[in-house]
Amino acid sequence: MNIAVDIDKTESKAAPLRVQHVVRGRLVEGDAVHHVSRDLGAGFTTPAIDLNALITPRSEPGPLFDVRISEIIDFLAETGERFDIDRNPILQECAERIAQVNTLPRRVIDNLFRQGRGVLNKQALQFQIEQSFKQPRALDEWVPLTDPFGNKTSIRAFPPRLIHVVAGNAPTAAVASIAQGALVKAINLLKMPSSDPFTTVAILKVMMEVDPDHPVVRSMSAIYWRGGDEMVEPILYRPQYFDKIVAWGGGDAINNVVKYLGPGFQLVSFDPKTSISMIGAEAFVDEATLEAVAEQAAEDVTAFNQEGCLASCFLYTEGTREQVDRFCEALLPRLGVDRELASAIAPRLPGDMREEIEVLGMLDDSYRVWGGFDGLGLVIRSEEPVSFHPTFKTANVVHVHSLDEALKYVNVATQTVGMFPHERKAVYRDRLATAGAQRVVRLGSAAKWCAGSPHDAMYPLPRFVHWMVDDDI
Numbered sequence: 001m002n003i004a005v006d007i008d009k010t011e012s013k014a015a016p017l018r019v020q021h022v023v024r025g026r027l028v029e030g031d032a033v034h035h036v037s038r039d040l041g042a043g044f045t046t047p048a049i050d051l052n053a054l055i056t057p058r059s060e061p062g063p064l065f066d067v068r069i070s071e072i073i074d075f076l077a078e079t080g081e082r083f084d085i086d087r088n089p090i091l092q093e094c095a096e097r098i099a100q101v102n103t104l105p106r107r108v109i110d111n112l113f114r115q116g117r118g119v120l121n122k123q124a125l126q127f128q129i130e131q132s133f134k135q136p137r138a139l140d141e142w143v144p145l146t147d148p149f150g151n152k153t154s155i156r157a158f159p160p161r162l163i164h165v166v167a168g169n170a171p172t173a174a175v176a177s178i179a180q181g182a183l184v185k186a187i188n189l190l191k192m193p194s195s196d197p198f199t200t201v202a203i204l205k206v207m208m209e210v211d212p213d214h215p216v217v218r219s220m221s222a223i224y225w226r227g228g229d230e231m232v233e234p235i236l237y238r239p240q241y242f243d244k245i246v247a248w249g250g251g252d253a254i255n256n257v258v259k260y261l262g263p264g265f266q267l268v269s270f271d272p273k274t275s276i277s278m279i280g281a282e283a284f285v286d287e288a289t290l291e292a293v294a295e296q297a298a299e300d301v302t303a304f305n306q307e308g309c310l311a312s313c314f315l316y317t318e319g320t321r322e323q324v325d326r327f328c329e330a331l332l333p334r335l336g337v338d339r340e341l342a343s344a345i346a347p348r349l350p351g352d353m354r355e356e357i358e359v360l361g362m363l364d365d366s367y368r369v370w371g372g373f374d375g376l377g378l379v380i381r382s383e384e385p386v387s388f389h390p391t392f393k394t395a396n397v398v399h400v401h402s403l404d405e406a407l408k409y410v411n412v413a414t415q416t417v418g419m420f421p422h423e424r425k426a427v428y429r430d431r432l433a434t435a436g437a438q439r440v441v442r443l444g445s446a447a448k449w450c451a452g453s454p455h456d457a458m459y460p461l462p463r464f465v466h467w468m469v470d471d472d473i
Contacts, residue, residue: 016043017097019197022204023053025063025218035226037101038168038194039347044101046197046224049232054221055241056187062159063215064185069139072182073125075216079207080120083175085113090209094202098171102195104305105343109171112341116175124451129183131452132461133157139185142470152472157465159185160243163236165227165257166200167248167270168193169307174200177246182216184464189242192224193249228256239264243466247271268463270456273309273415274389275300277443278403278428279317282421283327290330293420296444298334300418301395302342302377303447310416310446313390315397316406324399325368328379332370335377335393341447345375346392356388385409403428412436415456418443 019035021028030047037044056062064072085091091113099106118124129136135143135155142154162181167173174190178200181188192200200222207217225232237245237260247257248270261267277300283293300312315331317324338344349357354373360380361369371378377393380386386396400406403424410417410432417432419425420443429440438457441448 016045017100019044019046019192019224020201021047021049021224022201022220022222023050024056024221025204025208025212027201027205027208035194035197035224037197039103040101042101044194044197049223049225051232051235054189054223054236056161058240062161062185062187063218064182065159067185067215069129069136069183069185072185072216073122073129075207075210075214076120076125076179076182077122078210079203080117080122082206082209083113083117083120083203085110088206090202090205094198095171097198098196101197102168103307103347104170107338108304108341108343112171116172118451119172119175119179121451125179125183128452128461132459139183139465154470154472156468156470157184157462158468159187160464160466161187161241162189162464163242163245164188164190165245165247165249165253166190166192168195169304171196171199173248174203177248178203178220180246180460180464182219184461186219186464188220189236190220190222191227192222194224194226197224227253233260237265244268244464246460246464268460273413273438273456274314275310275312275416275418275446276406276410276414277301277312277315277317277418277420278406278424279315279327279420279443280403280424281318281323283317284319284323290327293443294327294330294334296420296442297331297395297418298337299339299444300416300446301331302335302337302339302346302393305342305346306391306393308447312416312418312446313394313396314385314409315395316400316403316409317397318400318403321399324381324397328368328370328381328397331395331397332377332379335371335379335395336375342393346377348375349373349378349392349394353388353391353394356386357394360386407431407435410435410437415439416441416446418446 018031028047031045032048033046035044095109098109138155138157142156144154146152164177166177190200204220244266245257246268247254254269254271277297283290303311317327336344360367366383368381379395381397383399385398390396414437417437417440422442425440432440
């Protein structure tokens, strides 16, 4: 969908940008195919795709099969040392190109690269392995075990063959996909998004600076094709070539993948999620507290200009209607602020959403709207959640008399729940999990995380590997 955006993101009439590919660790140039980016309608070109070159025969182990996990972590960490947007010209050029196809401004893109560097931290990578695997050495060797009946077996976390459908809403997603693929020693084919067909290759080029022939580099291919391409996907999405597809993206992207699933070809899905806030009546104890809570809520609403799954869309606020309206008034000016992960002015809302909001403003007093369509943010107060998915700094503040009422709106598509006061997390976290939620945090910290934690209610790495068993009974 093409959308109107602020003046810093006007549609470009310049020559198409050239996108590079990487095929099994080797850079590929060319401009054989012309594409248009999803968000801004910017043109870019890619090399022609040689499908045969992307396939590693099943008779051939991947480049990382005999490489110890400690060596892989060392290589990723050395890449992390060079992953510095302030000093590395590869990343600087990449960020400049992303800004021409993505709705995020250059300043926020740079900040996301700085965050991404933390993904390639040696201690964090080691901690991720330790948290994910009961027997981490199973990644390197066969691990013998004896069950309670005396039966002997050995297990190994065998390197998989993975297709990664990389998320396009933040460059850090590509960093995580590459690191995860390397940690499980996979043969990796990374499908790049049209909203960022540059970061994945840029990361691999930084790796090539460290060692162009390292097995991690040779285990990676990074390609762009248009999602649903009938000349590509029916050929690649087969169990004789790949074991699993690791898919990030919206509903259409996930549904497109599902039709290819079958015996031997599985899906690990980081599918669309919605995040919320739960704000207790304690927010109204005094004006200073109310202002602080409004600031914390704004941090969560505006993360990635509300384009990430962790950004809050619905804020269930406990109190009287008068109190909730005061919160809305305090929240609005905090939405139009430059932040580390958000711009002061967001892209304009899609036309259909603007029409729905205009209608809400004309209804009875169960709805009230603060702000406008200028990109500085908008707040809708309602008695139940609005029917559309808020985006681009649109906060739907839902008036509840008790936070208990918010639980009926929580389901398996609820990712992050920001809570104020944070002491009430302990009261609600079990009930939130029962309803389907996956993560509860202090209000204002949705975009912060602990290394090695589950994501979307799972530890991904054990799901990526091919668990092989050698029974000796």
